[in-house]
Structures are given as structure tokens and as C-alpha cells.
Ligand SMILES: Nc1ncnc2c1ncn2[C@@H]1O[C@H](COP(=O)(O)OP(=O)(O)OP(=O)(O)O)[C@@H](O)[C@H]1O
Ligand SMILES: Nc1ncnc2c1ncn2[C@@H]1O[C@H](COP(=O)(O)OP(=O)(O)OP(=O)(O)O)[C@@H](O)[C@H]1O
Ligand code: SF4
Ligand SMILES: [Mg+2]
């Protein structure tokens with residue numbers, strides 16, 4: 001999506017986060033592998049934008065580079081990221097860490113890897129508050145307790161004295177959310193926050209995140225591979241394939257009018273409870289997308305989906321599809337429409 | 339020509355299976371707490387439930403990787419409950435397992451061709467001279483290009499490795515395959531390929547599956563019958579149409595309600611989200627194990643254990659309110 005296109009879009013509100021021409025590659029023994037291939041997107045105030053795609057398409061790489069958490073080298077990061085209009089990739093280390101504490105926070109798929117196993121929940125929740133907000137230990141503990149209440153953890157006082165391994169997976173993810181929320185960030189980046197959880201716990205956590213989004217007007221980037229989760233929670237969706245965003249739309253538009261051949265393929269391949277719940281017979285087969293999910297390699301000149309696509313034309317192999325706005329805010333990168 | 343319907347007998351019969359694990363301070367985890375069912379030829383039984391409810395333990399007991407604490411298991415009429423390791427060898431041939439971790443299930447030092455040939459060699463089912471042809475045939479049968487034979491597990495994708503595992507499992511013409519979360523780690527587009535492949539193999543070979551998953555939509559596609567497990571017990575057990583469209587147990591209803599649906603107009607539905615998490619099988623709740631989380635629980639539920647009983651033809655539920 002070009003800058004001009006974004007400015008022409010009907011939304012006049014300034015986005016809280018703008019990503020322009022983000023490109024991330026890794027230098028490896030077999031040459032340069034492009035993990036994120038020139039993507040641009042906006043996150044608007046108070047919305048939940050889902051980044052959806054299969055494994056290796058570059059979702060986590062996007063999240064980590066937005067947070068400036070990717071080690072570079074080996075990563076080579078190009079492009080610009082604006083938080084409330086201010087470019088952050090050019091900021092100093094200290095300034096970036098302030099942005100990270102106050103404006104942007106992240107939660108990860110595996111809470112165990114991001115919680116420190118030898119520190120109590122209290123220590124982990126209060127450190128940031130004392131550092132970024134200059135609270136005393138006592139004030140910070142009080143805020144930590146409030147934050148645990150906020151994320152629905154019962155008997156918060158007891159929990160504060162416990163260690164991560166004493167909590168269930170769902171509870172740990174709640175602690176992660178409490179930690180991310182503690183400085184009231186404007187942007188929350190959640191990388192597969194419920195993938196490791198049971199559907200019952202997942203529903204609880206997603207409800208919690210939607211509640212926080214409504215209550216505090218937080219903008220959220222929700223990274224997931226689960227189209228069901230997208231439909232349940234996100235306002236807008238960007239579908240990624242092999243390092244590129246191939247389709248962007250509101251949730252309603254994406255599911256009612258999936259336009260990129262890959263999006264259509266995914267929606268056909270996912271087992272659907274709605275199809276099982278209604279209709280005369282219950283499907284016992286799924287539609288397939290032939291071929292395999294690619295892993296990062298050298299940049300391809302044309303469309304990365306071409307080897308698996310049922311609409312492929314000659315130029316798909318040689319020319320990068322240009323984005324087309326099918327309807328306001330519904331943008332597709334596919335030669336079928338250009 | 340009209341054929342008289344054959345009354346077939348079950349390939350697998352599990353009766354009152356119990357599996358207890360001793361944990362520290364002499365306490366016991368009741369991982370499986372009285373499970374009975376029959377698996378018919380050509381049938382897929384889906385097992386669903388939250389993490390820790392006992393699905394894998396049941397799979398390990400049924401395939402006799404673990405000995406049950408109580409109950410009996412018959413495979414094709416033979417009582418295998420207490421067979422020795424040696425006696426189990428021919429039974430294993432007939433009852434194969436596939437696991438979630440497709441790549442690490444495979445010996446990293448053998449290539450795909452050797453991996454698929456291995457069970458054929460060990461069980462001496464095919465003369466040496468024919469092994470190569472049979473392996474090529476198996477490759478085609480699971481949708482792998484025979485060119486892949488020289489690849490090692492780390493040179494293949496997760497989906498391709500799972501196809502190798504499936505080829506190994508079907509190489510011995512088993513009557514039963516137990517698949518424990520076999521498609522859970524695969525990408526959506528690859529998961530669809532493997533689910534269809536398992537269906538095709540079933541139509542071709544007539545074998546039966548016990549298919550374990552935590553995904554309601556997957557179980558709804560692949561199964562003929564579905565058993566919903568909670569703390570080591572079946573709480574509801576029926577055809578997939580009954581379980582998906584007429585769920586009677588509040589826990590089944592909660593699982594269906596919590597399952598995300600890729601359709602925004604549907605997902606705006608009012609959902610009743612079940613509270614809390616699965617309790618420990620070391621100290622299960624009194625009465626109905628589900629009562630602390632159940633939105634419909636009554637006083638009776640706190641004290642009295644409900645029994646699994648047939649409330650509609652072929653539809654078993656254990657809930658006081660049904
Ligand atoms: N440090 C690294 N060095 C080399 N390659 C990397 C590195 N990190 C990621 N990659 C590659 O970049 C691509 C994108 O990876 P990324 O983790 O962003 O994908 P993802 O969409 O988050 O996948 P998943 O759904 O599996 O989490 C992958 O092909 C991956 O192998
Ligand atoms: N060897 C063991 N010793 C003690 N307890 C065990 C053992 N194996 C399993 N358990 C317990 O038995 C219960 C059932 O475990 P099991 O692995 O069968 O669950 P599951 O339904 O397969 O879960 P998941 O979906 O996470 O794979 C759990 O509470 C588990 O902790
Ligand atoms: S650009 Fe071509 S190959 Fe890519 S999705 Fe569109 S039609 Fe298919
Ligand atoms: Mg990731």
C-alpha cells in the first residue's frame with residue numbers, strides 16, 4: 001500500500017501506528033533470506049488489527065521489529081515506523097526504551113519464556129512501574145494488585161507472592177497482560193497470546209483483551225494463525241503470505257468477500273463449525289490448497305503465492321502484484337484485480 | 339443384488355478402563371476413571387477435551403504403551419489387557435499410533451525411504467525384493483513424491499514428515515490407527531491436506547481411527563462418533579451430528595460455545611464463557627466433576643455423581659439435568 005493510498009482513504013483520523021515499507025531480512029549461510037518483504041499498514045486509535053497467516057510468513061518478525069527487539073545483525077531492518085506521527089526507528093536506544101515502556105507493550109505466545117522464573121509476580125509487575133513512573137515500592141505494589149484485579153486474577157494479594165511456575169497457563173497469560181497494561185500503553189502487540197491455551201481459556205483471554213480495548217481505547221495488533229480468533233475479535237485484518245501483506249480489509253469484508261486467492265483458499269481449508277452446525281449434511285472433507293507453506297528465502301520477483309495459486313498467470317511469476325483498493329479500505333495485491 | 343447387512347463386531351472394545359498414576363505423598367492421579375466404548379470397523383471415534391483431561395493417557399493405555407489399572411481391552415476379540423511386551427508385537431502391528439510432533443517422531447538419521455521401509459523389514463511382511471516397490475506405492479498413497487525418499491526429516495516440512503509417519507503407520511495394514519493430535523501442529527492449509535488424506539486412506543483400507551484433538555471443528559469434520567472427556571471420564575458420547583448439533587452436556591455446550599468460528603456475523607452471538615480451568619485429577623471436585631464451572635449446577639450436582647446413561651438412542655450423557 002503506498003502512502004498516497006493511505007492518505008486518500010476515507011479515514012481522516014491520524015493512525016496511532018504507521019508502518020511504511022518495512023523490510024526485514026536475515027543474512028545466513030545460504031545467502032539473504034527475506035522474512036518481511038516491504039509491508040505497510042496503519043493501526044487506528046482503539047482498533048484491533050489482526051495480522052493473520054501461516055507459520056513462517058513473518059508475523060513475529062513484524063512484531064519484534066516494531067518493538068525494536070530483533071537483534072541486528074543478523075537481522076537487517078529497513079523502513080519506517082511512526083508512533084503517533086513520530087518516527088521511532090531513528091531514535092536512540094534510551095528513547096526507544098521509553099516508547100516501549102509507555103506507548104507500546106507486547107505479549108508473547110509462551111508466557112513462560114517472557115516471565116522470569118526466579119522472580120515473584122510482584123517483582124515482575126512492579127519493576128516497570130518504579131522505573132517508568134517513579135512509584136515507590138508500596139505504591140507500585142498497590143498498582144500491581146489493581147492490575148491483577150483488572151485482568152481477572154482472583155486473590156491478587158496471594159498471587160503477588162507466587163512464582164510463575166505456580167500459575168496455570170491461562171493465569172500466566174493474564175499476568176503477562178497485566179504487565180503489558182501496567183503503564184497504560186496506547187498500543188498493545190499480542191503475538192499468538194492464546195495459541196497455547198485451551199479454547200475455554202482462550203475465550204476468557206480474548207474477552208479480557210476486547211474489554212481492555214474498549215475500556216482504555218487501546219489499539220491492538222493481534223497476531224494469530226487462527227481465522228476463527230480473527231472473526232471473533234478483530235475489527236480489521238491484514239492477511240500475510242511469505243513476508244507480504246496480500247489482503248487488508250475490515251473483518252466483515254474479509255470474511256464476506258475474501259478476494260485474494262490465498263485468503264479464499266485459507267477460508268476454504270479451515271474446518272468450520274458454522275458449516276457443521278447448519279445445512280443438510282456435515283462435510284467430512286475440506287478444500288485443500290496444494291503445495292507447501294514456503295519458508296523465508298531470497299526475495300521473489302513476482303507473487304509468492306504463484307506456485308500454489310489456481311488463478312496464476314504468466315506475469316504472476318515475474319512481476320510483483322500492485323495493490324488495488326476494491327472497496328474503501330479493502331486492498332488486495334493480486335494480478336487478478338490489477 | 340441386495341446383500342444382507344453384515345452384523346460386524348467391534349475392532350476394539352474398551353470396558354471400564356481405569357488408569358491411576360501414583361504421585362508424590364502417596365496420592366493418586368485418576369487420569370482415566372472408568373471409560374467404556376466400542377470402535378467399529380471403518381469408524382472414526384473423535385476424542386475431545388481440555389488439556390489434561392486424559393486423552394493421551396487413554397491412547398497410551400489402549401495401545402498398551404501403558405498397562406491399565408483396571409478394566410479390559412479387546413482387539414478383534416482378543417483380550418490384550420495384560421499381554422506381555424512379546425505377546426503385544428503382533429497386536430502392535432494391527433494398532434498403530436501417530437503423534438503431534440511429526441518431525442521428532444522420526445529417527446533423524448534415516449531418510450524418508452528407509453523410515454517407511456523399516457516397519458516392513460522388522461515385521462517381515464514383504465519379501466526383501468519387493469520392499470522397494472511397496473515403499474514407492476506407500477509414498478504415492480500418502481501423496482508424497484517418490485523423489486522425497488532420499489530426504490532426511492530435517493529437510494522436510496512438518497506436513498511432509500506427518501505424511502511419512504502416516505505411511506509408516508499404514509504400511510502394516512493395521513485395523514486401527516490412534517492419532518494423538520496428529521494435525522494440531524500443522525498449518526491450516528496443510529492440516530486440510532492431511533485430514534483429507536486420512537479420510538481417503540480410511541475409504542480405501544477400511545481401517546478405524548481414534549482421533550484425538552482439542553479442536554471441535556476438526557473433530558466435527560473427521561469423526562463418525564465423538565466422545566467428550568472431562569477429568570478422565572466420557573461426559574457425552576454420540577454421533578457427530580448429535581454432539582455438534584444437539585449437545586446436551588453443559589461442558590460440551592461450553593466447548594462448542596468457546597470454539598472460534600471464522601464468520602463475524604455468527605461470532606457476534608452471545609457466548610456464555612465457562613469460568614475457571616480444568617481441576618486436577620489428584621483432587622477432583624465432589625459430585626459432578628464439572629459442577630464448580632457449570633453454569634447450570636444445582637445442589638444435587640455438588641454431592642451426587644451423575645452416571646453416563648443413554649438419554650436418546652445412541653446418545654450418552656452424564657448430567658443430572660438431562
Ligand atoms: N533470527 C533469524 N534468522 C534467520 N531466519 C529467521 C530468523 N527469525 C525468523 N527467521 C525466518 O523468517 C521467517 C519468518 O519467521 P517468523 O517467526 O516471523 O514467522 P511467523 O509468521 O511468526 O511464524 P509462526 O506462526 O510459526 O510463529 C521464517 O521463515 C523464519 O525461518
Ligand atoms: N506418568 C504420569 N504420572 C503422573 N500423572 C500423569 C502421568 N501421565 C499423565 N498424568 C496426568 O494425567 C492427566 C491426563 O494427562 P494426559 O496427558 O492424558 O492429558 P491430555 O488430555 O492428553 O492433555 P493434552 O491435551 O495436554 O495433551 C493429567 O492430569 C496428567 O498430569
Ligand atoms: S497474483 Fe497471480 S499468483 Fe498471485 S494470487 Fe494473484 S493470481 Fe494468484
Ligand atoms: Mg510467530
Ligand SMILES: [Mg+2]
Nearest residue numbers: 393394395518
Ligand atoms: Mg495429550
